[in-house]
Each structure stands twice: as C-alpha cells, then as structure tokens.
Amino acid sequence: MKGKYAAFFTAAGLILSTIFSVSGSFTVFAEDAEKEKTLFESLSNYSVSNGGNSFKSAEETDKLAALRAKEIHSLEKPSHYRPDGTLYSTIFRENGLLTGYADEIMVSGKDTDTAEKALEKILADESAVKHLTNKNYEYMAVSLDVDTKNTNYPYVWVVLLSSQFSEVHYEIGDVNFDFSIDSLDATAILIDYAKALIDEPTEIPLSAGDFNGDGKIDSLDATAILIDYAARLLD
Ligand SMILES: [Ca+2]
Numbered sequence: 001m002k003g004k005y006a007a008f009f010t011a012a013g014l015i016l017s018t019i020f021s022v023s024g025s026f027t028v029f030a031e032d033a034e035k036e037k038t039l040f041e042s043l044s045n046y047s048v049s050n051g052g053n054s055f056k057s058a059e060e061t062d063k064l065a066a067l068r069a070k071e072i073h074s075l076e077k078p079s080h081y082r083p084d085g086t087l088y089s090t091i092f093r094e095n096g097l098l099t100g101y102a103d104e105i106m107v108s109g110k111d112t113d114t115a116e117k118a119l120e121k122i123l124a125d126e127s128a129v130k131h132l133t134n135k136n137y138e139y140m141a142v143s144l145d146v147d148t149k150n151t152n153y154p155y156v157w158v159v160l161l162s163s164q165f166s167e168v169h170y171e172i173g174d175v176n177f178d179f180s181i182d183s184l185d186a187t188a189i190l191i192d193y194a195k196a197l198i199d200e201p202t203e204i205p206l207s208a209g210d211f212n213g214d215g216k217i218d219s220l221d222a223t224a225i226l227i228d229y230a231a232r233l234l235d
C-alpha cells in the first residue's frame, strides 16, 4: 500500500477560524469542520460517478485522519512517514483498528485553504484518483489541520481510505500483530532495528515495539521479549 502522491503547493492566503468545540485533546474549528465535510462529499460523489463506492465515515477513522494531519505538521516537511519513521498505515494498528486495505492522500501547502482547492489538487493526481475509485475502500476520513505558524505549509489535508475495520487490542511487544509475544516478534524487532541503523524506513511503531519502555526500539527489546517468552515457556 503505497502513498507517494504527496502534493505541495505555494501561494498565499490565511484564514482565521473560530473555535467551535473541544473534545479530548482535539480542537475543532467550525469552519474547518465544514470544509472537511465539503471535501468528503465531493470525493465521495466523485467516486460514485466513476464506479467507486459511496464512502462511509466513522468516528474511529476520523480520529486517525486528525492525528495524521497533526503528525504531518510536526515534521519538517510533509511525509507519509510518521514521526517514528513508520509508514502512515501503522496508525491503524497503533490505535487498535485492524483493516485489510488503507491508503492516505495528502495535500499540503500555502494556498490549499479551501475544500475546492484541495479537491482540484487531489483530482489532478492520477494515483489518488485510482485509489478513490478502488472498491476495496469503504470508509473515508477527511481532516484539515491549520497551523498558521508554519509558513511553508499552513494547510494540511489528510484523506484516509480504508476497508472494513475491526477493533483489536495488541499488547506491547506483539509487533507482528498475531496476538502472541514470542521469538517471531524478537526477530521482527531485530530486522527493523537493522533497517533503522542504515536509515531504511522501519515498519514497527514505537508504541508496539518498545517492549522495555526506554523510548526506542533496539536489540534490548528483542532480548527482553526472548527472556520473557523463555520464562513463560518454563512456567
Ligand atoms: Ca506476535
């Protein structure tokens, strides 16, 4: 599942939004919520008109899109890779959602302040359009994050597409998500750690692989998992 169709644009125009409501750690701007709704409907209509699904929305995936938009703003430049170095799709597992297919469309820049402008950029992107009409995707979540202090890209739009999902709970250490913590997880951690050492993209989110809780994933986590696993075998 690739998502390499990032689009970055320049121009000018900032909009001040009014604070609408605050739920949990999210500040929702009324004006932004309207824009998200507009883009959601436009993309869903586009999909239906071109043989794709009429998208459903879900609170669970809406939350993930909002998280991703914030994450993108925390980076030096927009990326489908998360701050922990893993691809966007790990946000599903990390938040206890299991889904067969997922994709992320991202639009960011100085001029993408309206749903219409975001739509135009998305529809100009062939691979984004291909994903929009892919029948594997049933759910769509749209999030706009505005950070006026970010002069390079104050506007970040994230469109998360996913298939049917179910809620799951993974224990820390179960990095291959098979509901068991064993030598397979230790091996996966070592492979991921080796990739990190040579600056290759990693696959295990920190939330899943930091078994010893020291804030990083390395061979110590693999060792700790093996010791824990061996102790359980001997019990
Ligand atoms: Ca496992």
Ligand SMILES: [Ca+2]
Pocket (backbone or CB within 6 Å): 209, 210, 211, 212, 213, 214, 215, 216, 217, 218, 220, 221
């Ligand atoms: Ca660790």
